[in-house]
Amino acid sequence: MEELAEILKQRNISIASVESFTVGGFASAIGSISGISQVYRGSLVSYQTRIKRDVLHIDQKVIDTYGVVSNEVAGLMAIHGKEMFDCDLCVSFTGNAGPSAMEGKPVGLIYIGIAYFDKIYTFCFELSGSRQDIQKQAISLGIEKIKNILK
Numbered sequence: 001m002e003e004l005a006e007i008l009k010q011r012n013i014s015i016a017s018v019e020s021f022t023v024g025g026f027a028s029a030i031g032s033i034s035g036i037s038q039v040y041r042g043s044l045v046s047y048q049t050r051i052k053r054d055v056l057h058i059d060q061k062v063i064d065t066y067g068v069v070s071n072e073v074a075g076l077m078a079i080h081g082k083e084m085f086d087c088d089l090c091v092s093f094t095g096n097a098g099p100s101a102m103e104g105k106p107v108g109l110i111y112i113g114i115a116y117f118d119k120i121y122t123f124c125f126e127l128s129g130s131r132q133d134i135q136k137q138a139i140s141l142g143i144e145k146i147k148n149i150l151k
Contacts, residue, residue, distance in 0.1 A: 004143050005033040007150050008040075008089075015146075016041040016085035018056065018077045020068065021110070022093040023047060025139050041085040046077065056080040067103035069096050071111055075122045078113030089116045091142050097134040108134055112142045116149055 008015055017026045027043035030036055044055065049068050052058045058076045066072040077092035095110025096102045108127040113120065123145055127134045 001029045001033060001143055004147050004150075005030065005036050005039075007147065009035060009038050011150070012039065013089055013150070014039050014041055014085075014087035015089045015091070016081055016087045017043040018081035018084075018090060018092040019043060019045050020047055020052070020077070020092075020094040021097045022135050022138055025135050026091065026093065026142060029139060029143075041087045044081060044084065052077065056084070067105065069094055069103055069105045069109060069111065071122045071124060074111035074113035075115075075120050076113075078115035078122075079120060082115040089114065089146065091146060093138055093142060095134070095138060097131040097138075099131065110134065110138045112138065112145060114142075114146060114149060121145070121149060 019026055024045045030040055046052045046056055052068060053060055057080055062072055074092050074094050078090045082090035092113035096105050096107055098107040110125050110127060112123045127137045
């Protein structure tokens with residue numbers, strides 16, 4: 001996270017996060033970096049579906065069609081979070097960390113969305129391990145994907 005924070009600060013790129021199954025883990029990690037307030041705007045933990053719908057304004061039809069654990073919802077979470085926080089980049093995390101299948105989707109299926117200026121990137125991963133392992137792996141993957149996009 002320190003390397004990402006340095007890139008963001010050096011290039012003055014503002015960032016926010018919208019998290020579901022990671023429950024603020026990305027926010028906690030980036031918020032622990034000294035001087036990050038220069039670029040870090042904040043985070044929304046949209047754990048329940050109704051928060052994705054009512055606060056992030058993700059259309060219920062999209063949720064009904066694809067489910068909250070989907071490429072489409074990850075992308076919209078990032079887009080709407082970027083607008084909400086008025087930032088250059090927003091990362092989103094949605095997925096199933098367990099303990100059982102959700103929406104017919106297996107434990108470990110996760111999506112990361114990144115809205116950076118006018119581009120949207122989404123990534124799908126199938127992870128394994130405990131609930132905490134899946135959360136930590138997802139956050140690490142999100143950090144790596146953001147760094148790759150910025151390079």
